[in-house]
Amino acid sequence: MDDARVHSVLGERDLGETPFDADDARALLTDMLRARAFDERALALQRRGWMSGYPPFRGQEAVQVGAARALEEGDWLFPTYRSNALQVARGVPMSDLLAFRRGHPEYVSDHAIPNFPQAVPIATQLPHAVGAGMAAARRAAEHAVLCDFGDGATSEGDFHEALNFSGVFDAPVVFLCENNGWAISLPRKRQTASATIAGKAAAYGIEGVRVDGNDPLAACEVVGEALDRARDGEPTLIEALTYRQGAHTTSDDPGRYRRDDPDLPAWRARDPVERFVEYLDERGIIGEEFVANARETADAELDEAIERAEAITESGPGELFEHVYATLPPALERQRETLRADDG
Ligand SMILES: Cc1ncc(C[n+]2csc(CCOP(=O)(O)OP(=O)(O)O)c2C)c(N)n1
Ligand SMILES: [Mg+2]
Numbered sequence: 001m002d003d004a005r006v007h008s009v010l011g012e013r014d015l016g017e018t019p020f021d022a023d024d025a026r027a028l029l030t031d032m033l034r035a036r037a038f039d040e041r042a043l044a045l046q047r048r049g050w051m052s053g054y055p056p057f058r059g060q061e062a063v064q065v066g067a068a069r070a071l072e073e074g075d076w077l078f079p080t081y082r083s084n085a086l087q088v089a090r091g092v093p094m095s096d097l098l099a100f101r102r103g104h105p106e107y108v109s110d111h112a113i114p115n116f117p118q119a120v121p122i123a124t125q126l127p128h129a130v131g132a133g134m135a136a137a138r139r140a141a142e143h144a145v146l147c148d149f150g151d152g153a154t155s156e157g158d159f160h161e162a163l164n165f166s167g168v169f170d171a172p173v174v175f176l177c178e179n180n181g182w183a184i185s186l187p188r189k190r191q192t193a194s195a196t197i198a199g200k201a202a203a204y205g206i207e208g209v210r211v212d213g214n215d216p217l218a219a220c221e222v223v224g225e226a227l228d229r230a231r232d233g234e235p236t237l238i239e240a241l242t243y244r245q246g247a248h249t250t251s252d253d254p255g256r257y258r259r260d261d262p263d264l265p266a267w268r269a270r271d272p273v274e275r276f277v278e279y280l281d282e283r284g285i286i287g288e289e290f291v292a293n294a295r296e297t298a299d300a301e302l303d304e305a306i307e308r309a310e311a312i313t314e315s316g317p318g319e320l321f322e323h324v325y326a327t328l329p330p331a332l333e334r335q336r337e338t339l340r341a342d343d344g
Contacts, residue, residue: 006241007222008212010279018217022285024069028216029280030294031065032273035085037298038094042084042101045306046250051101055081059245060178062272063211065089066219067146067176070227074143076114076136078129082178083118083148090115094305095312103315114143123153126162126175133171137233144172144230146223151191152183154200163237167204170233174226177237178213180244181267185257198239206235213242214272243267317343 009018015025039056046054057064060082068089071077079087084097092113100118116132119125129147136143153159154177166173177197181188194200201208207229211222219240226236245268247254258264280286321328321336328336 006210006212007218008215009217009221010212010215010275015217015283015285019221020217025217025280025285026290028065028069028220029276029286029290031068031089032061032085032216032276033291033294034298034301035061035065035088036273037295037302038084038088038097041299041302041306042098043246043250045098046101051098052103053250054101055249056246057082057085057244059243059267059272060180060213061085062216062276063176063178063213063219063240063242064148066216066221067148067223069216069220070224071146072143072227074114074141075227076116076129076132076143076145078116078125078132078145078147079118080125080148080150080153081118081120082150086148087115087118093308094302095308098305098309099312102309102312103319104312119149123149123156123158123162125149126153126156126158127165129173129175130162130165130169130171133166133173133230133235134169137170137172142231144174144227146174146176146227148176148178150183151177151179151181151188151197152186153177154197155183155191163201163204163206163235166235167206171235172230172233173235174223174230175235175237176223177239178242179239180213180242181261181263182244182248182254182258184248184252185254187258187261196239198237201237204237206237208237208239210239210241213240214270214275216272216276242272243270245271 039058042054043056045051064083064085068086071090077090087097088094090113092115093111116125126147126149129145133145179188179197183191196210198208198210209222212218222238226238229236277291317339321332
């Protein structure tokens, strides 16, 4: 693998030189605008106490929306807490994502999208994704698995175990690492001494690819090719280079640790939404009204989603004891009883 090569489209090719046509490009931009509207509204809702915490994905819309577009209908997605743009673009109802952030433990609507619950513990979804991939291969199923995670996840044992298993058992899995420069306050260069994250793939005998994560066309192309290879039993580790523009979560203050990040202005200037708008506008693929109209539609979709999420009953603390054990162990049973008694 050529470690230095970063796959990109926006700076290198016109749309006619890609597999995408104008409709594809407009659909990608529409989803990026929907995702950004979701992110901005979710942040505002958190600020007024509507939900307790929120991990913004601003700056990472291109890689997530591009990846979502590359998925076939039956492919499984294993998301994280920051994969909301991926899920929005995939068609998971916004109301489900919002209800989850309000404490509802599972996706509530009756959609048939093969989507795992988002993982909050770092990297636990990687072995799950490989297991799902191995099961699919064993049943000779057609679908592949896309597993999304951050640069910080690459330091977990689960990352090693999952990639190792995928290579040995030819699991149809695409590992999508969104290298957004930070794991909370830890910069990428302190995360690993490897020159690249994609380069780690070589140790597992699988393909490693780097892609410009602020370029939706490049992301869609690279993830699509990797999913095709996965269906032939060849896993891939993709490193998408991007940047977390906002705080880690609404509980974080990045001003305390990266105010002086020398890369910050350059990344802000490479905002994925503005960059794609400019690319399409310069080529006459979108007109003046496109962005405003798409945003208006997204805002209306959000109004409805919020209403639907508000209609869902909030979970009580008793939910803590549900969904893990079929029969609660005695110690947990006693804790549940104590909680009930305290609740009066
Ligand atoms: C197993 C585990 N250890 C620690 C944490 C606390 N934690 C939450 S997010 C995070 C950083 C993750 O960074 P990265 O993987 O780069 O993802 P990003 O937040 O940048 O999307 C950590 C350490 C956790 N959730 N799970
Ligand atoms: Mg990160």
